[in-house]
Amino acid sequence: MQHTLTFCGCGWLGQHAIAPFQHKGFSLRGTRQQQTDADVLSDHGVQGITFSLEAQWSAPQLQRILNVDTLILNIPPGRKRSDWNSYIRHMCALIDHCRSTDTRVLFVSTTAVYGEIQGVVTEHSPSQPVTASGQAHVAIEQHLMTTLPNRAxxxxxxxxxxxxxxxARSLSGRHVGGxxxxVVNLIHSADVIRAMLAIVEQQYWGHTLHLAATQHPRRDEYYTWACQQLGMPLPTFDLAEDAKARGKHIDCQHTLEQLSLNLQYPTPYDMIG
Structure with a gap:
């Protein structure tokens, strides 16, 4: 029997994941907010479903989304969000609907949950969010792992x-503060997709993982180089009062070991394209 999977929030990352998951034999469903976008998914062999996090949900709609073996939950809050409580509330409500199913849930979160921790950050480092997005993701993570501890x-x-x-495209030509x-913490979509596949295929549930390239260049050196490679105007940077402060260094060695993965893009210098 085919493994059924829903990309709940099948945006940029989800659409790049379609072909790799189909190649592995998964039967895919995907949600988009607009019908025209859902139709595009259907054109690629994915059962497109219209779904908006903050609209009223119907029972048949939820059944189509949640009645699968695995749910990859990847609905970003959006850059202009002001009502974070609403985002948290709706994401947690969607998780609650999984209680009555056997669905496994993979939640795509962010290393912003670590806030302004300095130095090496591992999967076991404490969450110390300072931004609204980081705080929201911590709240959703905690609700998920409390609600579905053995299948998320x-x-x-x-x-x-x-x-x-x-x-680098958004930094080009700008004066960058800070x-x-x-150090730079980046991860390529191809490595994210390989990790998601590994989690689902290995049924690696009940864990908190994170991903970043294993090399972490200085951001002034890297983004200057990246803009040069892209043929774009160079950014400028402030002279820092404490140039020795290196910020967060996301170390994902534990994740790679647990999933038996090697990164395809271990250095940000391979990510220009």
Whole structure:
């Protein structure tokens, strides 16, 4: 019997994951907010479902989304969100609906949950969020792991790059504040997808994992280089008062060992494309 899986929030990352999951034999469903976008998923062999986190949900709609072997929950809050309590409430309500199913849940979270911790950060480091997004993701993570402790896993991502997506594009030509000596924590979409596949195929539930490239260059050096490679105007950086402060260094060695993975993109210098 085919393994059924829903990408709840099948945006940029989910659409790049379609082909790898289909190649492994998964039967896929995906949600988008607009019908036209859901139709595009259907054109790629995915059962497209219209779904908005903050709209009223119907029972048949929830059944189509949740009545699967695995749910990959990847609904970002959006950059302009102001009502964080609403986001938390609706995400937790969606998780609650999984109680009456046998569905396994993989929640795509963020390393923003570690806040401003300095130095090496492992999967066992405490959550110390300082941003509204980080705080919201911690609340959702805690609710998920309390509600479905043996059939859910959290995967925290550092800065996400991939085809036609690189943070250097938004920094090009800008004056960038903060410490230029802070290290870069990036992860390529191809490695995220390989990790998601490993979690689902190995049934690795009940854990909190995170991902970042294993090399962490200084951000002033890296983004200057990246803009040069892209042929874009260079950013400028402040001279930091404490140039020795390196910020967070996301170490994902435990995750890689647990999933028996080697990164395809271990250095940010391979992520330009």
């Amino acid at each position: 896993t959290v995967l925290r991502l550092s800065g996400l790059t991939g085809p036609d997506r690189h943070p 410490n230029p000596a802070q």
